[in-house]
Amino acid sequence: MNLRSAAHFLGRLVLLVAAAELVPMACSAFYQEWLAVRAFLVSALIAALVGVVLMRFGRQRGEAYRREGILVVAGGWILASILGAIPYILTGALLNPMDALFESASGFTTTGASVMTVIEVHGRGILFWRSFSQWLGGMGIVVLFVALLPELGPGARFLYKLEVPGPSAEALQPRIRDTALVLWKIYLALTALETLFLMLAGLDLYDALTHTFSTLSTGGFSPRNASVAAFGSPVVEIIIIVFMFLAGANFSLYFRVWQLKGWNLLRDTEFRLYTSIFAGATAFVTWNLLRSDTYEHVGRAILDSLFQVISILTTTGFATADFDAWPAFSRMLLIALFFVGGCAGSTAGSMKVMRMVIGLKSALREVRLIFSPNSVLRIFVSGNRVPDSVVRSVAGFFILYLSTWALGALFLSLGGPDIITAATASAATIGNIGPGLGAVGPTQNFAFFGAADKALMVLLMWLGRLEIYAMAALFLRSYWKP
Amino acid sequence: MPVLDDATMNTAHTGPQKYVVMGAGEVGFHLARTLSLEGHLVTVIEINPLKQERIDEELDVFTVGGNGAHPAVLKAAGADSCELFMAVSSSDEANFTAAAVAKHMGAARTVVRVGVAQEVIADRRLYEALFGVDLLLSTELLTTTRILNSIRGHNTVAVEYLAEGKVQLRKIHLHEDSPLIKHRLRDLTLPKDSLVVALYRGDELIIPSGDDIALPGDDALILGTRDVVGQAERLLSLGRERIGSVVIAGCGSTGRTVADALERLKVKVKIIEKDRPRAKKLASTYPDFEVVHGDATDLQLLKAERVAGAQTFVALTGEDEGNLMACLLAQELDVPQVLALVQRAESSKLWERLGLLDVFSPRALAYEKIREYIENDYSANIVSLQRGAALVLERRLAAASPAAGVSLAEMNPPRGLIVGAVVRGERVFVPRGSDRLEVDDLVILFVREEEVDTVRLLFPGRDRT
Incomplete structure (x- = not known):
């Protein structure tokens, strides 16, 4: 393996993280939190030092192949999480390094699970960093890296594909850098739009920005204890519902709509299914909530169902209601949604609707092959044939994802929480969702877990964010010793 | 005086250009590679899914799977708005069709590469007009030019074919007693339809007028129609620059093109051909040449045929392995000049290590020509x-x-x-x-x-x- 070449790219990526840490520093300075300013400055300097050392050790020479690419992407996420944890420690928000790492990884991977028991006591700067790291991780730090550095060369394409491995990661432009730029421009435009709407709905710039960051990245961190419910405003909730829905759809669809005017979103199979799941699950939950007399007010029931369903489906994890107190059917439905996730090419986590589509179609094909073994059946999605290699990769993904989740739940149950807590904590971290049910429900937090449990969940978050494969490769002996 | 049209000025390009390459073979792959590394927007059309995947993985380009002759595929690749459409797949017919459709859709320019196509090149204008081709390349003709240049041993332009080969350029060295040195250009009687167009003096290049006189040691560039250029050359070089004898091992389509050219130059040629019927046919096509039926990778045969006495040995059989083998043997026999044609030319350093200094690939030549066209x-x-x-x-x-x-x-x-x-x-x-x-x-x-x-x-x- 060409370690020096990988180190070179990692070093540059880390410098990007160092630069990112200057943004919350500005925020702290604005609110005159001078201790936090110093903490961010020191953190940024440490990150910059690591970056420079890596670049010094590394050299952009020789050919970088797949192994090096995997190391850059997986290592990049690990390093970003570790270096991003330093501000939590230095500002005194989270003194335990494991807690800080959990919070930081939960931020970058847009999970949104928190170990902070009370949130509002912390400084505005550090809470801004929490949301901002989600925004960076939402579109992907490697995608940003590719967009910002023109001289990455053909290797950029491979890096990009490792971070955006969804089954429909088609390029929008001939050059991958242009694709990354287009995606970031869409992301920025949506960010500006949501911030504007939230401010019009009465939020101040700080609340509007931080909530926009964690909506569009489908992260779910809120600088408020009560999350979005804190505002008590149905308008704010509706705005956030709409933007969560947009963030959970494939971003390349927006590019197409923009490019080919009048292009119909509903022509896309995945988008159609995504919308149907959203509508169907909301209808069932509303019906269940009203029938079980959990809610009296119909409008409130609909709004809370809409909000909770899209929040879980897109793996955001915002809450406006304590859905852990909902009847069993609604809770079960939400647990099922833990495993769906948004569309491929969105900022959402979990397994992705596209994989569901391909997985279901290939399973149905197997059923048909039982009674007509000689028929040649091809899988089509939105009129395009899905290559067998993709079908294979989806099947492998299902197995790895579910077995990792099960092993994670098994390990967490060792510590003694109830089955629901262990199972949903594992699902909520590998799916980058955030809150689960039971002791990790929407009004609870992850602080009570032991250090080993937290370390495991950090790993689950990384695995989930890179959609297993790139991160899992690091655990194979044959990866290190060809 | 007409006003200059800006479009004809062909000003330097600014910013990345849109290129479409059809066919991800040797030529297509390298074109896509260099153009994308230069930061251009490149789309590659490839019919073979495996090759498409390879391109997708290795190059920063957009790939479209399918047959480039289909309008839908061309449309998906953006051929309707590209700066240059390059049809370089292995199928001549598909290349022509794709170029015609792309041109019709709105591609600014098209390049078509054809393989074995003497006939096509002969009727170049017809094909260019019919299929909207801006640059028609024949790998075979490029190869022949390359071989002849090597044989004649000149470093820059030795022989260059213009106007479909109807006009040739040749560079010759002038000795002291050359008529060009004794007379002013105006007083020199060259054969009709030939002309001295340039003189090389050290690093200087002179486009001469009638009053100019050449100096000893100058090189002269002469132009002439195909039939008289040799005559003019002999007149100026006083027949001193006779080419030594040439051995052609393997005489297929490319070999025959080379043989035709050598026949016009009145060079002594020996052809070694493995295929008996073909050898017989060659013997009747080239009555002045010596045709031997046999395997050029057989050292005994090469010795028996006194290949060692030849000045140049060219291997043009259809197989890379055979060509390299034959050339190594010729090298062993101390033939001063050994030329090998290899389809896969990627490891040129390897050939050098084997001692083969003049190895070339038709595809690399096509690639270079297209690059030159763009540049x-x-x-x-x-x-x-x-x-x-x-x-x-x-x-x-x-x-x-x-x-x-x-x-x-x-x-x-x-x-x-x-x-x-x-x-x-x-x-x-x-x-x-x-x-x-x-x-x-x-x-x-x-x-x-x-x-x-x-x-x-x-x-x-x-x-x-």
């Missing part, structure tokens, strides 16, 4: 002399041209500009002072860098129509 702002058939100090241009005379209907004497071209040859329909001639240029003539011009603007004034329009 020269899409001017076909430009030969650059002495690193751009002078250019050879082909221009089609438009009706609006001030040169139309004017005799050369009346036009009085400036020093540094020579009208070398005129192609009028089937006729090719080197014009004299009294000859008039007509609309639709294809003129071959020799221009010093400084006079390129004059050419734009006198011969407006694109380099090719």
